[in-house]
Amino acid sequence: MDRATAEVRRGGMVVVMDGTAPLLVMAAEAVTPGTLETMTGLAADDLRLAVTARRARLLDLAAEETEVAVIGADHPLDAATLRALAEPGETRPKNGFSAESRALDTPAGAAVQLMKIARLLPAAVIAPLPTEAAADPVDWALARDIPRVAAADVLGYEETAARTLMMVGEAQVPLEGAENARILAFRPADGGTEHLAILIGEPKPDAPVLARLHSECFTGDLLGSLRCDCGDQLRGAIEAIAKDGAGVLLYLAQEGRGIGLVNKLRAYTLQDQGYDTIDANRQLGFDDDERIYAPAAEMLRKLGFGRVRLMTNNPLKVEQLARHGVEVTERVPHVFPSNPHNLRYLQAKQTRSGHLF
Numbered sequence: 001m002d003r004a005t006a007e008v009r010r011g012g013m014v015v016v017m018d019g020t021a022p023l024l025v026m027a028a029e030a031v032t033p034g035t036l037e038t039m040t041g042l043a044a045d046d047l048r049l050a051v052t053a054r055r056a057r058l059l060d061l062a063a064e065e066t067e068v069a070v071i072g073a074d075h076p077l078d079a080a081t082l083r084a085l086a087e088p089g090e091t092r093p094k095n096g097f098s099a100e101s102r103a104l105d106t107p108a109g110a111a112v113q114l115m116k117i118a119r120l121l122p123a124a125v126i127a128p129l130p131t132e133a134a135a136d137p138v139d140w141a142l143a144r145d146i147p148r149v150a151a152a153d154v155l156g157y158e159e160t161a162a163r164t165l166m167m168v169g170e171a172q173v174p175l176e177g178a179e180n181a182r183i184l185a186f187r188p189a190d191g192g193t194e195h196l197a198i199l200i201g202e203p204k205p206d207a208p209v210l211a212r213l214h215s216e217c218f219t220g221d222l223l224g225s226l227r228c229d230c231g232d233q234l235r236g237a238i239e240a241i242a243k244d245g246a247g248v249l250l251y252l253a254q255e256g257r258g259i260g261l262v263n264k265l266r267a268y269t270l271q272d273q274g275y276d277t278i279d280a281n282r283q284l285g286f287d288d289d290e291r292i293y294a295p296a297a298e299m300l301r302k303l304g305f306g307r308v309r310l311m312t313n314n315p316l317k318v319e320q321l322a323r324h325g326v327e328v329t330e331r332v333p334h335v336f337p338s339n340p341h342n343l344r345y346l347q348a349k350q351t352r353s354g355h356l357f
């Protein structure tokens with residue numbers, strides 16, 4: 001998985017296997033005329049573009065019940081066209097395009113999911129392997145130094161990474177407002193992205209623990225961006241936990257509600273054009289919220305905290321923690337004053353995502 005995500009991020013090809021119809025896959029946002037030519041030379045058929053149902057609907061190319069749409073054209077798809085289909089802007093292509101539906105658990109579905117895991121736009125250029133590769137696709141790909149990945153491994157990646165989280169390092173780090181603090185780092189077995197737990201005081205596992213799940217926000221947490229409320233929520237949570245005596249803050253590597261920093265910047269540009277935070281995600285082809293809470297639940301379990309008093313305004317966090325086996329005995333509101341730059345964002349959270357303010 002690690003090699004496959006690195007390869008698509010740098011514009012290279014990978015083979016997504018599923019035992020029947022393996023696919024050659026490239027990231028739509030990284031294609032160049034040169035890489036398209038290479039892929040066309042290898043592929044058994046025309047190149048097509050796999051996108052999420054959300055993106056396909058904006059392009060007027062989604063059938064009912066689509067999970068993943070595979071877009072083809074009656075002319076070769078060049079780099080500029082592929083990028084235009086993947087990126088917001090010029091929606092609704094002219095004539096000559098059509099789409100077929102695929103289920104999520106197909107190589108095309110896995111190709112789109114691979115892009116999300118690589119924190120790229122969720123659009124993948126795909127093509128069938130040549131007939132000569134059918135007998136032994138692994139050997140064929142090996143001979144060309146193309147990384148291979150199983151569709152099932154891509155689709156199960158996030159859950160697997162969460163299940164295999166291990167504490168790999170820890171240290172005492174006195175924080176402003178919470179001098180008795182320890183940072184514990186958790187790493188998945190495949191060496192992927194690490195999440196952190198910040199233990200404040202000495203929380204007792206036998207009583208419900210005051211807990212905050214904080215999704216990483218480079219702009220808000222580090223730069224003090226006024227577009228969101230993350231900086232206030234982060235520092236506010238540390239102070240509130242210290243004041244209460246003890247608790248835990250999980251700092252989760254889920255920047256931009258799981259779409260990554262680069263896609264969040266793209267979403268901000270769309271918001272400057274008038275979309276709200278939810279519609280901006282959808283324009284990019286993402287769901288409203290791409291986070292999963294399996295890593296958070298696993299970390300809490302490993303720390304021995306089966307019951308929490310959760311500091312959040314987001315009912316989804318409460319529901320998802322419970323679904324992953326952590327009992328939320330109480331929701332503790334975590335609201336901070338708005339400013340002129342984040343007012344619309346906070347209103348959208350309330351009216352569209354059901355945040356409780």
Ligand SMILES: Nc1nc2c(ncn2[C@@H]2O[C@H](COP(=O)(O)OP(=O)(O)OP(=O)(O)O)[C@@H](O)[C@H]2O)c(=O)[nH]1
Nearest residue numbers: 214215216217228254255256257267277312313314
């Ligand atoms: N995609 C996207 N992400 C954003 C935007 N603004 C902030 N974020 C991200 O949203 C996340 C906010 O996370 P949290 O504060 O943990 O969660 P929440 O859903 O707001 O719920 P609370 O627990 O009530 O704060 C961070 O990862 C931010 O980077 C935006 O406009 N678009």
Ligand SMILES: [Zn+2]
Nearest residue numbers: 217220228230
């Ligand atoms: Zn933020």
